[in-house]
Amino acid sequence: MRFYTAEINGKEEILVGFDDKKVAYRLPVLAKLAPQLAFTDMNSLIAGWSASVREALVALAANADVLRGAAVQVAEVKLCAPIVHPRQDVICLGINYAAHGVEAGHFSSEDFGGERPYTIYFSKRVNRATATGEAVPSYEGLVDSLDYECELGVVLGKDCKGVSVSEAREYIFGYTIINDISARNLQTRHKQWYLGKSLDGFTPMGPCIVTADEIGDEQALDISCTVNGQLRQNSNTSRMLQTVCGAISELSQGITLQAGTIIATGTPAGVGMGMKPPVFLNPGDEIVCHIEKIGDLVNTIA
Incomplete structure (x- = not known):
């Protein structure tokens, strides 16, 4: 469904x-x-x-x-957005595709380089999620390096605590697409990523939630992103470093994950900061995030 x-x-x-x-x-x-x-x-x-x-x-x-x-x-x-007002901040995985880690390190070795033996988790404030077809504000004067990140979003269907990897899939309600819009200058300036990821309008989500039974293997989905028709990201969720079920299990060892929790599972290579030279978003740009079996999330920059 x-x-x-x-x-x-x-x-x-x-x-x-x-x-x-x-x-x-x-x-x-x-x-x-x-x-x-x-x-x-x-x-x-x-x-x-x-x-x-x-x-x-x-x-x-x-x-x-x-x-x-x-x-x-x-x-x-x-x-x-399918969940207009999330009950809690979105939980995000950082640098969860190896190739994205390489491009991020090239952009700023100080902020994104080094060894990462454990999964990076951070949160993203969402007062109101942005719908497909809606505009994302550019925040002229505040943001000078606006970027896109196409990600598989996971929506939990019931509370979970202390679940194993093998049990984790039982707690998934469904999946959606999230564009983890990022202000790179704020993200790197403040070291913690919260502010640069959390400005109003920075969480496009949609177009729908597809129930887990229709998705099947969430680690075998093509994921891509175009900007103004140009293919920028083109990968598969099989390339995640931390799997969906692995993340749910790891998080739930010490956190009660409530029904409705949204987890953004990281973005593959091809973001604007990874280009040489970096190419960031400008007013009028159209971003289309696509994930197999879910559809397209389309937004423009205002």
Whole structure:
């Protein structure tokens, strides 16, 4: 299944998609026949996800008459980020593809070089996630080196603590695309990466959340990014240094990861700071982040 958040008649509501990626169905309409589907937003849906909720959706998916009255064309509605207001900061993995580590070290050996025997974790403040189709602010006068980072986003479906690598997949609700927009001058100036990653508008996310069962092996997904039609990033999640399940397990040894937790799993090589000379984003640029089985996250720079 694919879950969207869309603005319809001035209100945010959840849409669910089944086999046809072009069509989705309004959950508030479906909930009139299945009250257990009466979720107010994506956070409440994830927290309330259960076998019975899934079974209700599967049953409705087979009822053509019901679906007809709830159907919308995805391309014709205003999509929001699937989780508009994350309950907590996004947990991010840094330098999680070897080739990205090399290019980052070339940009600044002081800030990105050296040995990395353990996974780098940091957090990213998100007051409101940016939707596909929305603009990302350039912050003229504050940011002089705006960069993109296409990443696989993981959304947990239930609380977990102390889980093993083999158990971790059981806690995943689904996957989305995140563009970890970064102000390199702020990121390197302050040494800690928090400020340079957390300006308002710096977390484009979407276009939807695809449930884990439809993704299958999350470590075998093509991931790419274009800027103004030029291919910049082109890799596969198999090249991650720390796997999705490895990160969940490692984090959960000392942290209770709550349902709805979002983990951004790192970006492959090809970011602007890795080019020679570096090429950063400017107003008017269009960034398209693509991940196999999920779709495209499209944003422009304002």
